[in-house]
Amino acid sequence: MVARDQENENETQEGFEPEDIDMMVPTDWSSKLRGCLSCSLVKTVNQFATNGCENCPFLNMQGDKERIMDCTSNSILGIYTTMNPRTSWVARWQRTVKLRPGCYAIAIDATLPEGIEEELSEQGIRVKRTRATAEATLRK
Template sequence: MEIVPTDTKRLRACLLCSLTMAQFKMNGCENCESLLMMKGNTDRIFDCTSQNFDGCTALMAPGHSWVDKFSKGIYALKVYGRLPEDLIAHLEDQGVNYTPLEEDD
């Protein structure tokens, strides 16, 4: 996994967990792959990620953090965009309550 991105122009953020990566096609989302199935699917990557996000924070030791359900990596603080309605329905069928990451708390 690329911890410190070197080409931020290609960086995208997952619309479900906000993990930022340049290689969603090769790896899928390390947190959400079982739900969003992005690996190898360019159309799904464009549906499930956004290049429009603000700020970043790093998670280095998931087992020692209050956000221990996520993989280590760089996360966007706010991601702009929404998952398509069919994917939102799929998440709800899986028991996942989707809240767009761009909404204010």
């Protein structure tokens, strides 16, 4: 009963169906994992190709392997999982409170290419920065 109440709470608070959670969790825990260079969501290349990044649809990765390679990196330094970002202290620390439940990189040693950042800026889109992606930008 408690688990079902939690699912209902997530559905109303987060705006997603509980069965959607599996599409934000990697299906293969090998070296094929990549992290979004905007929000740090971690998935496989195939998952990014199928669904894009659920947090960053403006990156237009769905169905575009070249774009996926530009907007994600396999230089992931640790992973954490959050099922309810709004109440998670880790999500607060990593600046992912407003993002969807899923697996996220603690740090990513890469940044979005300048051309993509400029393209998004011209469209008036501000790139999300999590702690994982902001630190890479500072090292740049």
